Amino acid sequence: MKKTVTLLVLISMLFSTVFLxxxxxxxxxxxxxTADDIKGASVGVQTGTTGDTFVSxxxxxxxxxxxYSKGADAIVALxxxxxxxVVIDSEPAKEFVKANAGLKILDEPFAEEQYAIxxxxxxxxxxxxxxxxxxxxxxxxVLDKIKSYYIEGNTxxxxxxxxxxxxxxxxxxxxxxxxxxxxxxxEGGKIVGLDPMMATAICDKLGKKLVIDDMEFDSVITxxxxxxxxxxxxxxxxxxxxxxxIDFSTSYANTTQVIIVNDSASxxxxxxxxxxxxxxxxxDNRWQQLxxxxxxxxxxxxxxxxIGVIIGFVIALVRATHDIQLDKRKCRSFGxxxxxxxxxxxxxxxxxxxxxxxxxxxxxxxxxxxxxxxNGIFAAIIAFGMNSAAYVAEIVRSGIMAVDIGQTEAxxxxxxxxxxxxxxxxxxxxxxxxxxxxxxxxxxxxKETSVAGYVxxxxxxxxxxxxxxxxxxxxxxxxxxxxxYLVIVLVxxxxxxxxxxxxxxxxx
Amino acid sequence: MKDNAxxxxxxxxxxxxxxxQVLKGIDIDIFKGDVVVVLGPSGSGKSTFLRCLxxxxxxxxxxIFFEGTDITDxxxxxxxxxxxxxxxxxxFNLFPHKTVIDNLTMAPVKLLGKxxxxxxxxxxxxxxRVGLAEKANAYPNQLxxxxxxxxxxxxxxxxxxxxxxxxEPTSALDPEMVGEVxxxxxxxxxxxxxxxxxxxxxxxxxxxxxDVVFIDDGVIKEKNxxxxxxxxxxxxxxxxxxxxxx
Numbered sequence: 001m002k003k004t005v006t007l008l009v010l011i012s013m014l015f016s017t018v019f020l021x022x023x024x025x026x027x028x029x030x031x032x033x034t035a036d037d038i039k040g041a042s043v044g045v046q047t048g049t050t051g052d053t054f055v056s057x058x059x060x061x062x063x064x065x066x067x068y069s070k071g072a073d074a075i076v077a078l079x080x081x082x083x084x085x086v087v088i089d090s091e092p093a094k095e096f097v098k099a100n101a102g103l104k105i106l107d108e109p110f111a112e113e114q115y116a117i118x119x120x121x122x123x124x125x126x127x128x129x130x131x132x133x134x135x136x137x138x139x140x141x142v143l144d145k146i147k148s149y150y151i152e153g154n155t156x157x158x159x160x161x162x163x164x165x166x167x168x169x170x171x172x173x174x175x176x177x178x179x180x181x182x183x184x185x186x187e188g189g190k191i192v193g194l195d196p197m198m199a200t201a202i203c204d205k206l207g208k209k210l211v212i213d214d215m216e217f218d219s220v221i222t223x224x225x226x227x228x229x230x231x232x233x234x235x236x237x238x239x240x241x242x243x244x245x246i247d248f249s250t251s252y253a254n255t256t257q258v259i260i261v262n263d264s265a266s267x268x269x270x271x272x273x274x275x276x277x278x279x280x281x282x283x284d285n286r287w288q289q290l291x292x293x294x295x296x297x298x299x300x301x302x303x304x305x306x307i308g309v310i311i312g313f314v315i316a317l318v319r320a321t322h323d324i325q326l327d328k329r330k331c332r333s334f335g336x337x338x339x340x341x342x343x344x345x346x347x348x349x350x351x352x353x354x355x356x357x358x359x360x361x362x363x364x365x366x367x368x369x370x371x372x373x374x375n376g377i378f379a380a381i382i383a384f385g386m387n388s389a390a391y392v393a394e395i396v397r398s399g400i401m402a403v404d405i406g407q408t409e410a411x412x413x414x415x416x417x418x419x420x421x422x423x424x425x426x427x428x429x430x431x432x433x434x435x436x437x438x439x440x441x442x443x444x445x446x447k448e449t450s451v452a453g454y455v456x457x458x459x460x461x462x463x464x465x466x467x468x469x470x471x472x473x474x475x476x477x478x479x480x481x482x483x484x485y486l487v488i489v490l491v492x493x494x495x496x497x498x499x500x501x502x503x504x505x506x507x508x
Numbered sequence: 509m510k511d512n513a514x515x516x517x518x519x520x521x522x523x524x525x526x527x528x529q530v531l532k533g534i535d536i537d538i539f540k541g542d543v544v545v546v547l548g549p550s551g552s553g554k555s556t557f558l559r560c561l562x563x564x565x566x567x568x569x570x571x572i573f574f575e576g577t578d579i580t581d582x583x584x585x586x587x588x589x590x591x592x593x594x595x596x597x598x599x600f601n602l603f604p605h606k607t608v609i610d611n612l613t614m615a616p617v618k619l620l621g622k623x624x625x626x627x628x629x630x631x632x633x634x635x636x637r638v639g640l641a642e643k644a645n646a647y648p649n650q651l652x653x654x655x656x657x658x659x660x661x662x663x664x665x666x667x668x669x670x671x672x673x674x675x676e677p678t679s680a681l682d683p684e685m686v687g688e689v690x691x692x693x694x695x696x697x698x699x700x701x702x703x704x705x706x707x708x709x710x711x712x713x714x715x716x717x718x719d720v721v722f723i724d725d726g727v728i729k730e731k732n733x734x735x736x737x738x739x740x741x742x743x744x745x746x747x748x749x750x751x752x753x754x
Contacts (some may be wrong), residue, residue: 141724409564410601410660414615414667415591429604 005175032085032261035083039063040203042138043084044074048218051087051257055113070179072469077208078262079472086260091151095181099472103441104263114251115183116238117202119231120224121247126231127279130249133205142201143252150182150194151375160201166322168209173374174199175229175456177217179469183235186214195233198252215456223456226371242366251378280476286467293463294484300380300459307385308445309438312392315346319393320400324408325418346393353390359451363389366455376457380449388445395441399434400426425438431505439496443489450485460484513537514575514671514702515561521569522556530556532726533570538704543697544671545713545734548723549749551667554706557723558675562586562593563706575670591619593666598676600656602648607643608635608659612666620667627666634645634662638692654685658692665696672696674705714738722746 028037030041038059045052055065066083068074074086075096085109088096097103117134119127137143145159176195178184184193203210213229220232225245235255238248281287324344326336353361365383366376373379403426409427411421453462464481468474515538522531530553538544543644548554557753559565561572563579570582579589588637603611612631616622622630635641644686645751648656657677664672674693678686690712697703713734720737722730722745729743738754741747 246723404599404601406599406601407603408598410595410597411589412601413562413564413590413593413595413597414663415587415619416615417587420618430685432605 016054030084032106032259032416034106035259036107037088038085038110038259041084042066042082044068044077044086046071046217047087048076048221049088050111050239051089053239053241054257055087069218070177070465071096072179073474073477075103075260076305076468076472076474078103078260081262084147084261087257088260089180089183091182092180092235093260096472097260102263103260106259108259109256109297110259111257113237113239113255113257115235115253115255116248116251117231117233117234117244118221118224118242119247120227121245123230126248127204127247127249130202133202134203134250134252137198137201138252145199146197146201147192147253149195155252156396157304160197162200162204166204167207169207170209171211172203172206172208172231173211173213173229175213175215175220175223175232176234177220177468178212178214180217180235183261184233186284186289186470189289195235195255198229199233214458215454216454218348219372219454220455226367228367228371228374235504264378276471276473276476279471279473280467282319283471289467290460290484293458295447296377296452297446297459297461300384300449300452300457303381304449305386305442305445306383307381308388308392308441311386311389313396315349315389315393316396316400318342318346319397321418321422322395323401350390350393353387354394357455358384358387359427359447362451363454376452377456378500380452380455384445386451387448388441391441391444392438395434395437396430399430399437402433403429435496435500435503439492443492446488446492447485509727510608512539513573514540517561517570518573519570520557520560520567520572522553522560522565522579530726531560531567534723534726535729536721536728536731538702540670540702541700542718543705543716543720544721545717546580546704546723547708547713547749548728549631552724553726554723555627555675558673558704558706561673562590562595564595591615591667592670594667594669594672595666596657596660596674596677597626598679599649600653600660600680602656602660602663604648604665607645607647608640608651611648611659612663615663616666631662631666633660634665637695637716638662652685653681654688657681657689660693661689661696671702671704672705674707676706676708678709679705708753710738722749 008173013269030037032038032041038055038058040063042064043055043058044066044165045055045068047069050319052067055063059065066074068077071086071088071092074083074088077083078086079102090105090109093105097105117130134143142160144297148154149159170231174196176184176191177187178191178193180193182193184191184195191214196210196212196444200210213223215223217234220234220236221242236242237255238251242248274417296489318339322339326339351432362380362383365377370382371490407425407429411425416424449459450461452459453465458466460481464477468477471477517534517536520531520534521529523529534557536544546554546557554563560567567580571578574580574589574593577584577589578588591652603614606614609631612634613622613624613627616627616630617624632641632644635644638661640655640658640662643651643655643659648659651659659724661672661677677693678689681689686709690709693705693712694704694716705712717734719731720734721728722743724745730737730741730746738750741750
């Protein structure tokens, strides 16, 4: 009962903090009327877009560039007066303004540019094939029909569908960032838009099945470069800078970068809670997406936890055996030297893992070590499992060292050897000692998996972000995700407490 | 070494690090049925001496012959010989995660290859002898200090050893529990068990010992039967020691 009350107090504190700070933007708002006014202003952009590149040129003039991983995040920041304007591609800008009454697009465009498909420099054959398919689709009028459907809003007939009797010979993987309407966005749990439909048409021409991988915009080029994906199509502008790393097809769309500003100071976050709730959970069956995100989070945590505990125990045994038997002693036998060698490896492993951020380890695992593996969940499980192992190892080792030396002596005096002493006498007591700390590690692991979105995995945090970028609502998606983590942690803690109590009972 | 000695110690030395030499050459023969009580001021090396006998401390010099084998030889599998040398510790060191009966049957089953039932029957007989049969299914933390130490003695006995080593077995006990442990030890001595006992219990030494040994500054200063040892000490340091403890 007491715990429930404490929990309620905590949650209400969380909510009231959110209310308190909502709308408390920066007071020094700069009004933007022309492109020139960007000098010295605070400008929101999407990381890695051409808008980012263009605006960054102004940084020398005192312009503050705020880089968001999603265009929608920049828009939310604008509505909260955290920034003065947002520079973004014209088509998504129209969508954003349509959805937010208090915003407008400046008449004067900021820059003009062309979208193209990016392909690895090592895959000229595919570039040629895509160029050929693009040319055919332009000639057949398919491209115009798709543009008219998505950009001009002529939604009477669906402009393109795969032929019913088509037979595919293999797959082509496309990297995109489905938070860029109308080029790519999520609707009904599927990634749709101008780019996916064009990609389908191109792949059909090539006789390949299209598979879409959703990720952050600034990961798209890396994914294509490393071969995780065959091509990238994400409303991406063909720039000389990008061409250093990657090839582009001929362009398929002309667009402009525009400036979005606040039309009038409006846009309360809590304008309509009911509408906002409906947008977050009901529309597009978003609760199902949240559920699938939850499953991804649990799957990664469970398997990474298992790997972490197994590897962690092995490392702890090596380290503890070394510390007990050979501390400060030179190796006297071949066995001693082998043990010293493995102990050194374990030491390096723990130092490296504990000395680097888990999100960096995750990206190294996905983009470098397991570059040829397309299953992101597998890479994440390995990365988080190996990370957890280092912490588990130190926890278990401290537990082993905490068992009274008299226990080892008693066991050895009866005639048991080192291994028997460890498995029958020391480890059972050590595990009991470290169970609370191990539980904490699992809870930490669960929360750390929230960075899985960096390698294109749709875990619960990522799904929350995606919903946020579709609804322009921050409140319900973020609070929901926070509550889901909190509930899982409470359940885990409860199970652990029960387990500890049962173990302790045997001693009284 | 003498051929008929159970344990022969020759020139035993033990140093910790480079500077601290605790044992400076110990020679002693222990025969079957002997009860050797080791006395000495604290820090004299008497516990280290005892712990060297089953190599819980690795000797840094000298030899220990146990039943004719030099167990200081690195090629010797010490685990086999430890099975025949039971040890009782000051802090009992029962396994807290196992019941009393499991504490007693673990080693006989795993090391001597006894069946579980056989080991259990033997353990129950031993528990009967020390009057603790009703504690068979208790956990060590549910026992008093005296009970724990009696169980620890039984655990060593369950391996059917040829010698029992006692490292200050009553020092961690409340005074009213010392008697019950000493009674068990006296009974063992009477039954002919070979014992090496490091202790401060002068009364026990007078009553039960076949030999009393005085260790000081890492060497054996005096060794004699209890009568001569206590009534007619020769060594000056021993005289001084006895004047303080008697």
